[in-house]
Amino acid sequence: MANARALDKRRKSIRNIRKITRTMELIATARYKKAMDRAAAATAYTDQITKIVSQLADAGTDVQHPLLEQREKIRSSRVLVLASNRGLCGGYNASILRTAMPHIKQVKDEIANVTVDVSGKRGVNGLKFRGINTDNKYLQFEDQPAYDEVEKIANDYLAQYITGKIDRLDVIYTKFISTSKQIPMIETLLPLGSLGGDAEGSGPGAGSDENSQYEFLPSAESILEEVVPTSFKVKLFKCFLDSAVSEQVARMIAMKGATESAGDMIKQLSMTYNRARQSQITGEIMEIIGGVEALGG
Amino acid sequence: MAIRCVVVTPERTELDKEADFVALPMFDGELGVQGGRAPMIGRLGYGVLRLQTTAGPQRFFVDGGFAQVESDVVNVLTARAIPVDLLNTDEATKSLAEALEMPSETPEQSQIKETAVLRARGQLRASR
Numbered sequence: 001m002a003n004a005r006a007l008d009k010r011r012k013s014i015r016n017i018r019k020i021t022r023t024m025e026l027i028a029t030a031r032y033k034k035a036m037d038r039a040a041a042a043t044a045y046t047d048q049i050t051k052i053v054s055q056l057a058d059a060g061t062d063v064q065h066p067l068l069e070q071r072e073k074i075r076s077s078r079v080l081v082l083a084s085n086r087g088l089c090g091g092y093n094a095s096i097l098r099t100a101m102p103h104i105k106q107v108k109d110e111i112a113n114v115t116v117d118v119s120g121k122r123g124v125n126g127l128k129f130r131g132i133n134t135d136n137k138y139l140q141f142e143d144q145p146a147y148d149e150v151e152k153i154a155n156d157y158l159a160q161y162i163t164g165k166i167d168r169l170d171v172i173y174t175k176f177i178s179t180s181k182q183i184p185m186i187e188t189l190l191p192l193g194s195l196g197g198d199a200e201g202s203g204p205g206a207g208s209d210e211n212s213q214y215e216f217l218p219s220a221e222s223i224l225e226e227v228v229p230t231s232f233k234v235k236l237f238k239c240f241l242d243s244a245v246s247e248q249v250a251r252m253i254a255m256k257g258a259t260e261s262a263g264d265m266i267k268q269l270s271m272t273y274n275r276a277r278q279s280q281i282t283g284e285i286m287e288i289i290g291g292v293e294a295l296g297g
Numbered sequence: 298m299a300i301r302c303v304v305v306t307p308e309r310t311e312l313d314k315e316a317d318f319v320a321l322p323m324f325d326g327e328l329g330v331q332g333g334r335a336p337m338i339g340r341l342g343y344g345v346l347r348l349q350t351t352a353g354p355q356r357f358f359v360d361g362g363f364a365q366v367e368s369d370v371v372n373v374l375t376a377r378a379i380p381v382d383l384l385n386t387d388e389a390t391k392s393l394a395e396a397l398e399m400p401s402e403t404p405e406q407s408q409i410k411e412t413a414v415l416r417a418r419g420q421l422r423a424s425r
Binding site: 041045056148159163213217218226233 | 308310328338339340361406409
């Protein structure tokens with residue numbers, strides 16, 4: 001039978017760990033709510049942009065822009081991987097890296113010049129371990145990515161794309177679908193493809209009664225010139241926000257699991273500990289009785 | 298007639314207020330909006346958004362974006378809306394100097410530079 005004292009020590013340490021994981025779970029829950037609110041605020045902005053685009057399209061503007069067009073020859077490309085700075089968030093980083101690796105390999109086979117950028121310490125280390133050299137490393141993004149910071153990165157990419165240094169930009173991030181579902185995604189942000197995106201269905205219906213009466217100042221073309229880069233920036237920002245939310249959800253769930261299994265473990269250990277203690281006591285009693293009987297006999 | 302002015306940035310709704318008069322810093326000059334204006338979508342430049350409210354005038358620096366006017370609601374979509382008091386003249390001067398240093402060898406580069414210069418000038422003007 002195991003040593004009762006050692007069992008008690010183990011039980012204590014597990015209790016401490018449970019305290020920590022429980023706290024982490026609570027913190028992650030609070031952060032997740034905050035991150036969620038920010039994501040909702042960003043949606044208000046994207047909805048407005050989509051509305052403007054649909055009104056531009058309704059007014060008969062030809063929606064064309066260099067950022068929207070696929071380039072014929074893709075000579076160099078960039079991949080941006082969004083992971084987290086901290087661990088203890090379940091399979092979050094692992095699944096991002098698992099999606100990123102085959103993609104990077106495939107892109108490298110197709111295109112000669114591929115650069116990989118990464119956000120988050122875990123991503124940096126993960127890619128380094130897998131033998132992939134990374135160029136830019138962004139470590140400043142925590143649970144609330146600031147638009148200013150993301151915009152800087154977006155402007156860099158836009159400048160590189162416009163000047164022809166890169167012909168394609170892929171972002172690998174975790175898309176937040178619901179609290180119980182987040183999936184790693186690969187999205188090509190440059191060229192943008194379509195402007196309307198997933199909100200296309202709701203856009204025209206919402207403003208169809210009054211549109212085409214809008215006055216465009218200074219002109220529809222000029223507005224389009226501004227809409228396209230803005231929508232790229234917002235899309236990139238949305239990727240960062242989604243990643244942040246997903247990270248917190250992943251941590252929340254992972255820590256919840258950890259707390260629960262710590263509880264189970266404590267129960268199990270308590271039982272073994274009690275048994276060990278009981279058998280120790282029984283043994284001692286037996287010894288005393290044996291001793292008494294030996295003396296009496 | 299009061300109009301509602303809503304300023305939205307990607308991070309949050311910065312402002313949602315009733316105003317008597319709103320002056321928008323458009324791409325090609327300032328545009329005043331009063332109640333009953335015809336629907337309009339416009340491109341914003343880098344300048345000062347002015348609001349005339351019952352509580353007094355308010356001034357924000359807006360960093361490009363769009364404005365949409367529809368049935369007495371002014372929607373302003375911008376990357377940043379900073380109250381003018383919080384702007385720093387030194388910082389603006391520095392960013393203008395930086396913008397003027399940018400290379401402009403190809404048409405694309407010069408376009409990027411031009412935007413940066415416009416932006417820095419707008420910020421500097423607003424900060425004074």
